[in-house]
Amino acid sequence: MDASRRSAWVVAGFAAALDLALVVCAWGFISLLTDAEVISSAAAGRLVGPAAVAASGAALLLHLARALRDPSRIAATTLLAALWTWLAFVVVAAIGYAVATGGIIASLVFALGLGIGWFGLLVPALAALVASLAVITARGMAGGVERPRWPWERDDEE
Secondary structure, X not given: OOHHHHXXXXXXXXHHHHHHHHHHXXXXXXXXXXXXXXXXXXXXXXXXXXXXXXXXXXXXXXXXXXXXXXXXXXXXXXHHHHHHHHXXXXXXXXXXXXXXXXXXXXXXXXXXXXXXXXXXXXXHHHHHHHHHHHHHHHHHHHOOOOOOOOHHHOOOOO
16 A cells, blocks of 8 residues: 555545544534434334434545545545545444434434434534545645654654
8 A cells, every 4th residue: 555545545534533522522512412312203213313424424434545545635635524424423323313213204304303403503514624634634745744752752853
């Protein structure tokens, strides 16, 4: 694996982890402050929300791993990250609700309602933010920017 692919996977992995952490944090604070349930339907079960968020994180990871090999287009990468994460979130929510309840039409209504609600719209918004930061990081790495070093890590020549 060449260096550009390896660094793309590393940046994409950290970006996906950051995205998952931001989604969980934002959902927790919004749920706490507004006294609203993230998954409003009790019939969905406990795993629909985490599975949908995990799918959105996996979609972001795969998209960024491919897109960051050549980090020249920030707008396209950001918009596609938002799109792929939202689609993965809604599709897995629909599948999870269908498995839990057995209703196809009800699962589509549930998933689209979740996807266009405040909690669902946070998924692509945070993915777009994280993707833009990942592109900036990948551009810096491609341009030769090195990580900051502590004083004891520097050579004595400096």
